[in-house]
Amino acid sequence: MLNFIVRRLIQVPLVMLALSLFIVGLTQLLTPEQRAAGYIRSDQQAARLEAIIEERGLRDPFVVQYGNWLGSTLKGDLGFSRASGQDVVQTIRERLPNTIELTLLTALPILLLGIALGTLSALHKDKLIDQILRVLTIIGYSLPTFVLGIVLLAVFYGYLGWLPGAGQVNIINQFALGDLRHYTGLLSIDAALNGRWDIAWDVLQHLILPAATLTVVSTATIVKVMRNNMLEALTSDYVRTARAKGLADRVVNNKHARRNALLSIVTLGGFLIINLLSGSLITEFIFGYPGVGLWMVEAGLRLDIPAVLGFALLSALIVVVVSTVVDILYGVVDPRVRFD
Amino acid sequence: MKKFALLSTLLLVGSAFAASPKDTLVIQESADIPTLDPGVTYDTASGAIVENIYETLLTYKGNSLRDLEPLLASKLPTISNGGRTVTFDLRKNVKFHTGNAMTCRDAEYSFERNLVTNSAESGNWFISESLLGTGSNANDDKTITWARIDKAVECNNAGQLVFTLPKPDPAFLAKLAYTGQSIVDSKHAISIGEWKGTEADWKNWVGKDLTGSNLNKQPSGTGAYRLVRRDANATLLQAFDGYWGKKPAIKNVVIQKVPEIAARQQAFLRGDADIIEGGGRSVDEQQIKGKPGVAWLDNLPNTSAFAIFMNQKIQDPALLGSGKLDGKGIPANFFNDVNVRRAFSHAFNYQQYIQDVQQGKGKQRTMLLPDTFPGYDSEVKTYSFDAAKARQYFQRAWGGNVWKNGFTLTANYRAGSVPSQTAMEILKRNIESLNPKFKVNIQQKQWSEMLADSKKGREAVILIGWAPDYADPDNFLYTFYSSNGFYAPRSNFKDASVDKWLEQARATVNTAQRNRLYSLVGNRVYEQAPYINVPAPVAYTFFRNNLQGVSAATFNPMTSFSYTGTLWKDLSKK
Numbered sequence: 067m068l069n070f071i072v073r074r075l076i077q078v079p080l081v082m083l084a085l086s087l088f089i090v091g092l093t094q095l096l097t098p099e100q101r102a103a104g105y106i107r108s109d110q111q112a113a114r115l116e117a118i119i120e121e122r123g124l125r126d127p128f129v130v131q132y133g134n135w136l137g138s139t140l141k142g143d144l145g146f147s148r149a150s151g152q153d154v155v156q157t158i159r160e161r162l163p164n165t166i167e168l169t170l171l172t173a174l175p176i177l178l179l180g181i182a183l184g185t186l187s188a189l190h191k192d193k194l195i196d197q198i199l200r201v202l203t204i205i206g207y208s209l210p211t212f213v214l215g216i217v218l219l220a221v222f223y224g225y226l227g228w229l230p231g232a233g234q235v236n237i238i239n240q241f242a243l244g245d246l247r248h249y250t251g252l253l254s255i256d257a258a259l260n261g262r263w264d265i266a267w268d269v270l271q272h273l274i275l276p277a278a279t280l281t282v283v284s285t286a287t288i289v290k291v292m293r294n295n296m297l298e299a300l301t302s303d304y305v306r307t308a309r310a311k312g313l314a315d316r317v318v319n320n321k322h323a324r325r326n327a328l329l330s331i332v333t334l335g336g337f338l339i340i341n342l343l344s345g346s347l348i349t350e351f352i353f354g355y356p357g358v359g360l361w362m363v364e365a366g367l368r369l370d371i372p373a374v375l376g377f378a379l380l381s382a383l384i385v386v387v388v389s390t391v392v393d394i395l396y397g398v399v400d401p402r403v404r405f406d
Numbered sequence: 407m408k409k410f411a412l413l414s415t416l417l418l419v420g421s422a423f424a425a426s427p428k429d430t431l432v433i434q435e436s437a438d439i440p441t442l443d444p445g446v447t448y449d450t451a452s453g454a455i456v457e458n459i460y461e462t463l464l465t466y467k468g469n470s471l472r473d474l475e476p477l478l479a480s481k482l483p484t485i486s487n488g489g490r491t492v493t494f495d496l497r498k499n500v501k502f503h504t505g506n507a508m509t510c511r512d513a514e515y516s517f518e519r520n521l522v523t524n525s526a527e528s529g530n531w532f533i534s535e536s537l538l539g540t541g542s543n544a545n546d547d548k549t550i551t552w553a554r555i556d557k558a559v560e561c562n563n564a565g566q567l568v569f570t571l572p573k574p575d576p577a578f579l580a581k582l583a584y585t586g587q588s589i590v591d592s593k594h595a596i597s598i599g600e601w602k603g604t605e606a607d608w609k610n611w612v613g614k615d616l617t618g619s620n621l622n623k624q625p626s627g628t629g630a631y632r633l634v635r636r637d638a639n640a641t642l643l644q645a646f647d648g649y650w651g652k653k654p655a656i657k658n659v660v661i662q663k664v665p666e667i668a669a670r671q672q673a674f675l676r677g678d679a680d681i682i683e684g685g686g687r688s689v690d691e692q693q694i695k696g697k698p699g700v701a702w703l704d705n706l707p708n709t710s711a712f713a714i715f716m717n718q719k720i721q722d723p724a725l726l727g728s729g730k731l732d733g734k735g736i737p738a739n740f741f742n743d744v745n746v747r748r749a750f751s752h753a754f755n756y757q758q759y760i761q762d763v764q765q766g767k768g769k770q771r772t773m774l775l776p777d778t779f780p781g782y783d784s785e786v787k788t789y790s791f792d793a794a795k796a797r798q799y800f801q802r803a804w805g806g807n808v809w810k811n812g813f814t815l816t817a818n819y820r821a822g823s824v825p826s827q828t829a830m831e832i833l834k835r836n837i838e839s840l841n842p843k844f845k846v847n848i849q850q851k852q853w854s855e856m857l858a859d860s861k862k863g864r865e866a867v868i869l870i871g872w873a874p875d876y877a878d879p880d881n882f883l884y885t886f887y888s889s890n891g892f893y894a895p896r897s898n899f900k901d902a903s904v905d906k907w908l909e910q911a912r913a914t915v916n917t918a919q920r921n922r923l924y925s926l927v928g929n930r931v932y933e934q935a936p937y938i939n940v941p942a943p944v945a946y947t948f949f950r951n952n953l954q955g956v957s958a959a960t961f962n963p964m965t966s967f968s969y970t971g972t973l974w975k976d977l978s979k980k
Contacts, residue, residue, distance in 0.1 A: 103857070105526075105527060114527065114531070115857055121615070146617065146618040148440055149438055150438070151441065151617075151618070151622075151636075153618065160637060160638055227676065231669055232666065232670075232673065233640070233662055234639050235639075237678070238427065241634065241642055243635070244635045244642075351666060354662070354663060354665060354666065356639040356663075360638075368438075
């Protein structure tokens, strides 16, 4: 097991190196003018285009440009992100905990709801409850995130006024944030640890709509997969044997059938968490939620190359770490899986 | 049911706190704020904050673009030595946000820092042109030495700030009103690792991009507001207790970043935000105007100028077709004939553009200069859409060959720009309707490519604009009309008289004489028609109706905070 983890961790720098080479290589397909356009915002700055190209060495050979980037990166300097107005490292340090907070609040309901509803649907195959769940799943699956997000925002914030709008906290709490001592980086938890329950509650309220959007959209996939897996498991020989032995339905369904059906959910759950941690781009954008996803959208729009590279490296790290955890969990769910 | 009731109560309690408090100004916008360092501030999103944290020596008086008044200077400067020496007395008892007292040394440091760094991203090229005679920095122009920078701006024994210009510059004072020329806290800047202010390390700072500088992270100015905190979600500022001027009514300012317009609109209509970035006139008129709690202010001055360029020396053979006047292309110097340019100018339907693009809120200007600017002459004639005149000029052009043989022309417009696309479509339709042998192809092009190609003269017909750095006619008229101007390689327009008048106008400080010269330029360019002068949009703004201090009488379009056209210190809430 330890060997497996070490092997995986060794892969991280190699994956990152290959990825950075690929991305910096891709940027070379753009002309120096196109890359320099990311540094300008107005016609007046456009007048300085050539000077910007010269100053940034955008006409230098690929090897020189990549070497410069790698040299700084190895010193821990990933450059300055124009999309965030901060250094890339500082941006990630500030925004990743926000995305983790959203992931924590979202992933568990998605997985639990998906597994429960998928199981329920399979156990009541073709009955009314199954039909309803299947229709809801198709709706959830087909609903574009930006449509759902805006509708939820318009109804629960704009019309009913039950929930707050965009951002992470209300105006009244914005100024208080500077006084908080940060322990975990997760704002709701840090606020609670500081005894500021009002801020913690405010943060949680702001998380409800983005979390609900993600939950509706992502749960549908898990329900679909779980239902299919359960149906397959319920008709398998070992389930039939278990029933023949006289085991109670509940035990057969939960312990025998569902455990096997969960195997692909573990994999799917891994992808889900990778997606959530890598930033739920559209959701964070709609709700102005200051996570890495929102940063990435802006970085992409502004051709903020240091940010794109930094984000790609972060994503690679997340993928390798989460995949490793998923593989370990796989072994826990299915003891036949070995790591040697 | 009880649980649901409890949840609803808690949620409602939470939302009750959402509305924007009376002493707090809440702004929601999608724009990022690239920097808070005045040394590199050259965009409106940064400028809107920097102008409230920092202050310049001079500023615009009320809504005027013609009159300047002292801000950190105690009075208007003394100009001597034939306009080459400009001496400022500085305001006493002014403190920076750190508590440091402002001295002449801070002003000297600020200008020297701008001259030393003068990075490509900054707007310091124009102050460098005034003080060093070149827009370049010491990396690009080896004649720039520390001694020259040091001598350009100095403090004399009386504690006055003295600028020494290589030649008189009538735009110099207007340039000083630009936010990027704000006075920074030199002691603080040096203490956090910025340039030391001496010859010892000046070379290390030449051309350095200050966007992410330490001063950007920890600004300290003399302005009415100080930065409290900046995070991914919001920028928070508070009224500075030690401010030398009148205490502002608004205590807190929160600038929230909300990229999605629907979310901003909801917040604005609920009163959670006092000001939001809108979605353009048609969207805002439909979704915001007339709603409860909304104040709408229209017919405000606009300071940008847009033109359709007609390049007189097209360098890209791909746009020329056959390259001859045989109906299948155009020669590279097609627009060299003034009749072609006049015909094009009469073929553009200005009123239709105003209607289609500007929802009826547009204004045809006499020259490529905002009508509120000094030097603008409203008496100069303008072109109007007139098919008969256009036909007449086409018939005269190129000895009648244009009319006889026809032409095929390719015009590019900026990808994604609806106004540019519409303008080109209007032009295409009108020209093609004049003669079946006339063919105008329009195609979209990425902005960056268009910028690069047009600079090399490789575009035939494009629509681009200019926004001011400072309120001086030279910033527009020289840019567009001089054969040494920034846009010259794009239009290849050269007129000896226009060149002479523009050079004379930038060398004299006599306002009446300058105005006369600019009128001459205006009349001559009407005759020569180097550009199609695209109507300027009429500006508007909207805000919550409890916000006070926003009106046409106070709105200054040179203020970067274009939502109100004022500084925050001049606002209050009912």
